[in-house]
Amino acid sequence: MASTKSSPLCFPLFLTSMFLFLQPLVSSFSIKEATVQDLQLAFQRNQLTSRQLVEFYIGEIHRLNPLLKAVVEVNPDARSQADKADRERKAKAAGSLGGLHGIPVLLKDNIATKDKMNTTAGSLALLRSIVPRDAGVVTKLRKAGAIILGKASLSEWAHFRGYFTPSGWCARTGQGKNPYNISQDPCGSSSGSAIAVAANLAAVTLGTETDGSILCPSNNNAIVGIKPTVGLTSRAGVIPITPRQDTVGPMCRTVADAVYVLDAIAGSDSNDNATVEASKYIPRGGYKQFLKIDGLKGKRLGLFRNEFFNVGDGSVYAKAFERHFTTLRQRGAVLVENVNASKYLGVYNTDTNYETLAMTAEFKLAINSYLKELVASPVRSLRDLLAFNNKFSKLEKTKEYGQEYFLDAEATNGMGKKEKAAILRLAKMSRDGFQKLMKENKLDALLSPFSSASSLLATGQYPGIIVPAGYDSQGVPFGLCFGGLKGSEPTLIEIAYAFEQATKIRRPPSINNS
Numbered sequence: 001m002a003s004t005k006s007s008p009l010c011f012p013l014f015l016t017s018m019f020l021f022l023q024p025l026v027s028s029f030s031i032k033e034a035t036v037q038d039l040q041l042a043f044q045r046n047q048l049t050s051r052q053l054v055e056f057y058i059g060e061i062h063r064l065n066p067l068l069k070a071v072v073e074v075n076p077d078a079r080s081q082a083d084k085a086d087r088e089r090k091a092k093a094a095g096s097l098g099g100l101h102g103i104p105v106l107l108k109d110n111i112a113t114k115d116k117m118n119t120t121a122g123s124l125a126l127l128r129s130i131v132p133r134d135a136g137v138v139t140k141l142r143k144a145g146a147i148i149l150g151k152a153s154l155s156e157w158a159h160f161r162g163y164f165t166p167s168g169w170c171a172r173t174g175q176g177k178n179p180y181n182i183s184q185d186p187c188g189s190s191s192g193s194a195i196a197v198a199a200n201l202a203a204v205t206l207g208t209e210t211d212g213s214i215l216c217p218s219n220n221n222a223i224v225g226i227k228p229t230v231g232l233t234s235r236a237g238v239i240p241i242t243p244r245q246d247t248v249g250p251m252c253r254t255v256a257d258a259v260y261v262l263d264a265i266a267g268s269d270s271n272d273n274a275t276v277e278a279s280k281y282i283p284r285g286g287y288k289q290f291l292k293i294d295g296l297k298g299k300r301l302g303l304f305r306n307e308f309f310n311v312g313d314g315s316v317y318a319k320a321f322e323r324h325f326t327t328l329r330q331r332g333a334v335l336v337e338n339v340n341a342s343k344y345l346g347v348y349n350t351d352t353n354y355e356t357l358a359m360t361a362e363f364k365l366a367i368n369s370y371l372k373e374l375v376a377s378p379v380r381s382l383r384d385l386l387a388f389n390n391k392f393s394k395l396e397k398t399k400e401y402g403q404e405y406f407l408d409a410e411a412t413n414g415m416g417k418k419e420k421a422a423i424l425r426l427a428k429m430s431r432d433g434f435q436k437l438m439k440e441n442k443l444d445a446l447l448s449p450f451s452s453a454s455s456l457l458a459t460g461q462y463p464g465i466i467v468p469a470g471y472d473s474q475g476v477p478f479g480l481c482f483g484g485l486k487g488s489e490p491t492l493i494e495i496a497y498a499f500e501q502a503t504k505i506r507r508p509p510s511i512n513n514s
């Protein structure tokens, strides 16, 4: 078994000197905080090559990852993919290549790549497992000409191993750190994706969410996260929790970057049937057309203070959100406050956690099926995973961090009466709760602070976009989330983009300058 002491990142000696050599070339264009559009423009103007960009990110990973633990592996093929992109750009007419062509993307380590990299969900148990094929979203990224830069760390098993496993911890890298304050929570489970893109270790990243795993780390790291409608992006080849709620989405420094990524990864995939049905939501011409500066004009936004904005009277959060409400109004949005939202949301107050009940049984089926389909693997079932964690309990911190979700799941026996009833109940709560609230009040989006609406969105398969909204007294960022009905990404993008352009809250962590 790989020792946790040996670094997963290996850098050939020549790289350091090459990186130093390249610095002057890059200096005419500043890569830090550059948007996808900035990068494309720099490519076109011959100020930058994809190779230089990849060398820059690998250099920054080399410099900052020992502290931040955001990256599990760098792709040994990233440089050659960059060279290929540079050759293609020379050969083809300007503007004929897609928005992500030549752009380095970091993937959460639960997204499969059939290449030299491992796909492990952060666990030592899946080291040396061989996946049958690229994940559906990776196939689309490669087709778009994106460079697969590497794998991001995460809360191990997307935070579905132990009840008390810390966010951002996985056995392969140890504890991921919030770049805005390294003694603070980065949140998870897409922790590494958020940390890396916030600290400029990658141009853009992908995360996954089952309930809060894109929204929460985006919140804590001053980035934009899009949690797409379930099925809009393929989950094939993603280490699962439950196909009923799992979704893959962009985690980026700006709304526009996230939209470029969404345009590249959304769409049907024959290995994930839910994508066929959800592809009806994808607008002709893609999502870029909704990056409108006046996107807030006429939008009806649900602002339910009692239900969502109990953030402490006079707190730094309350002050920031009040300012933002004013801005939203000034930009033409109608804030709908005069509704008793509790009348709708009361349906979610139950004694049973139906979501966990369903998910626990679904996880066992989904993970066993994922493990069975691997071409080769040291573990083939959830039972094997439990045994692995017991055998290597020191490396996997099994005693400290537990594996209660695994144990609960192993104790289930397929989708029984109880589980099926739970799923029906979740669907009914979404119809009578969020859907009714949105439809009866003709809302375009629901406003919520942080990732506080994540379960509401997750259990109904609804989309959400979170945008940076401020920094607290410890320097930790927080965001404002816009949630909507299935397929409402175009509207949410208009709202999120116009809000971002009106506020421009994001700033890079000071760790970038150290």
Ligand SMILES: *[C@@H]1O[C@H](CO)[C@@H](O)[C@H](O)[C@H]1NC(C)=O
Pocket: 002, 008, 073, 074, 075, 076, 116, 117, 118, 127, 128
């Ligand atoms: C994949 O894991 C194996 C086993 O630890 C390791 O030898 C190899 O370097 C890893 N691949 C990459 C690209 O890091």
Ligand SMILES: *[C@@H]1O[C@H](CO)[C@@H](O)[C@H](O)[C@H]1NC(C)=O
Pocket: 270, 271, 272, 273
């Ligand atoms: C997808 O749907 C087709 C046709 O209904 C079915 O034959 C196939 O087994 C499904 N595939 C998966 C992966 O569920």
Ligand SMILES: *[C@@H]1O[C@H](CO)[C@@H](O)[C@H](O)[C@H]1NC(C)=O
Pocket: 340, 342, 343, 346
């Ligand atoms: C709002 O609705 C809830 C639940 O139906 C009810 O208990 C409460 O009295 C209502 N509040 C107002 C101000 O009408």
Ligand SMILES: *[C@@H]1O[C@H](CO)[C@@H](O)[C@H](O)[C@H]1NC(C)=O
Pocket: 181, 182, 183, 184, 473, 474, 475
């Ligand atoms: C970072 O968080 C720690 C722990 O809560 C706190 O003591 C410290 O003041 C924070 N640093 C900054 C720069 O706010």
